[in-house]
Amino acid sequence: MGAGVSRIEIPGQVQAVLRRLNAAGYTGYAVGGCVRDSLRGQTPADWDICTDAEPERTAEVFSDCRTVLTGARYGTVTVIFEGTPYEITTFRAEHGYTDSRHPDGVSFLRSLGGDLARRDFTVNAMAAYADGRVIDRFGGLEDLRWGLIRCVGDPAQRFTEDALRMLRALRFAARFGFAVAPETEEAIHALCGRLQAVAPERLRKELSGLFCGEAVRSVAERFSDVLCVLIPELSACIGFRQWNYHHKYDVWEHTLRAVEAAPPTEVLRLAMLLHDVGKPAAFTMDKQLVGHFYGHAVIGAAMTETILRRLRYDRRTTELVTLLVREHGFYLMEDTPKRMRKLLSQFGEENVRLLLQVRRADGIATGTAEGAAEKTAMAEQLLESVSAQCVSLPQMELNGNDLIRLGVPQGPQIGAILRALLDAVLDGSVKNERGALEHAAREMIDKSEYSL
Numbered sequence: 001m002g003a004g005v006s007r008i009e010i011p012g013q014v015q016a017v018l019r020r021l022n023a024a025g026y027t028g029y030a031v032g033g034c035v036r037d038s039l040r041g042q043t044p045a046d047w048d049i050c051t052d053a054e055p056e057r058t059a060e061v062f063s064d065c066r067t068v069l070t071g072a073r074y075g076t077v078t079v080i081f082e083g084t085p086y087e088i089t090t091f092r093a094e095h096g097y098t099d100s101r102h103p104d105g106v107s108f109l110r111s112l113g114g115d116l117a118r119r120d121f122t123v124n125a126m127a128a129y130a131d132g133r134v135i136d137r138f139g140g141l142e143d144l145r146w147g148l149i150r151c152v153g154d155p156a157q158r159f160t161e162d163a164l165r166m167l168r169a170l171r172f173a174a175r176f177g178f179a180v181a182p183e184t185e186e187a188i189h190a191l192c193g194r195l196q197a198v199a200p201e202r203l204r205k206e207l208s209g210l211f212c213g214e215a216v217r218s219v220a221e222r223f224s225d226v227l228c229v230l231i232p233e234l235s236a237c238i239g240f241r242q243w244n245y246h247h248k249y250d251v252w253e254h255t256l257r258a259v260e261a262a263p264p265t266e267v268l269r270l271a272m273l274l275h276d277v278g279k280p281a282a283f284t285m286d287k288q289l290v291g292h293f294y295g296h297a298v299i300g301a302a303m304t305e306t307i308l309r310r311l312r313y314d315r316r317t318t319e320l321v322t323l324l325v326r327e328h329g330f331y332l333m334e335d336t337p338k339r340m341r342k343l344l345s346q347f348g349e350e351n352v353r354l355l356l357q358v359r360r361a362d363g364i365a366t367g368t369a370e371g372a373a374e375k376t377a378m379a380e381q382l383l384e385s386v387s388a389q390c391v392s393l394p395q396m397e398l399n400g401n402d403l404i405r406l407g408v409p410q411g412p413q414i415g416a417i418l419r420a421l422l423d424a425v426l427d428g429s430v431k432n433e434r435g436a437l438e439h440a441a442r443e444m445i446d447k448s449e450y451s452l
């Protein structure tokens, strides 16, 4: 970046695609996210290409490749070039979004300028030639340098055209740790009610992206009004004082800290966002002026299910997040092997791992619990050792025949020794490994606990 020409590195294969278009008399540029990510020093997930060739012409240029007219109506052809799919889209303008869902129509353009102008944010509205020179018509380089999400053109107009862009602004801000430019922010606060009209399928992807962003907490704090349009149930949490010495923060601040403390996966971040959503409804205060939230996890789980269904999350995600919210208060008071085995049999290993992460994030976010991270690390170790242990005789690495081979006569002793070994394995004093089990068996025999 800086004065002069900015360049990015374009992979040879992408260059070959662009040069093929050029050789056929068309223009071709890398555009959008791939240019932005390259300038940020990150490897783009995919390279989108735009061209003045109309879809059928693009298909001709790549007639030796497999091509799919994915969205020919919108100008997009997917070309499988040397095994990699590329979306090649004709320069286009979009007209009106009367339903806030889809453009009413698109028209193809002859030049790049109009195509860049229809794009949402300056940092997303840059293109690059095959040789890597960057084309920046709207100050994207500057905004990238200062870390700003700014609309291309008039924010109010752009958000009125397509309300989803408001949520996209927050998603990019959270992902890159960028601020939203002042006029863009102002328009979001003014117009966010319009997000209600956007199809949940479009909202969901941006919403999950937002919550998985590194800077989610500051963005969600500043734009809680936007989140409350999408999930009105959250509004009762904002500023809800807990009256409890275990908690340093109000419900909303605790919630956002918990989101931030969880690993950035969709399921865990949604679970933390919603884990205490039932608290305002469950609040009681005792005579000592201490607040309680009995049953909030169960209330919250029911709310979570409603919320995620309304946003059209898939069934698996909805069920899993609901489970995590319902069970988030599980307390492994003492993380004993016995308790861990019980959890494993109740929820299964994968879900116990998730619950431990939930408990960890929840603990960190109280602002008062010491050692939540260390406790989780220890519980995870315990989980490893317990799950590595067998839970029943058939899974034990030593069986009756092995004992006979060790010299134990057939008879009731066999069963007695096996059960004693299993107990030792379950309480963690002996590993479920052949060598260790044989050693333990010999000791039992030698001590003539099981006289031969």
Ligand code: ATP
Binding pocket: 031, 032, 033, 034, 045, 118, 119, 120, 121, 124, 125, 162, 164, 165
């Ligand atoms: P990501 O890495 O998250 O995919 P991206 O920039 O590629 O980032 P996409 O959602 O894949 O984001 O969109 C590709 C490009 O299309 C964007 O960079 C932007 O230029 C444009 N774009 C996408 N959605 C919109 C929209 N709703 N309004 C205007 N332009 C959009």
Ligand code: MG
Binding pocket: 033
């Ligand atoms: Mg993309």
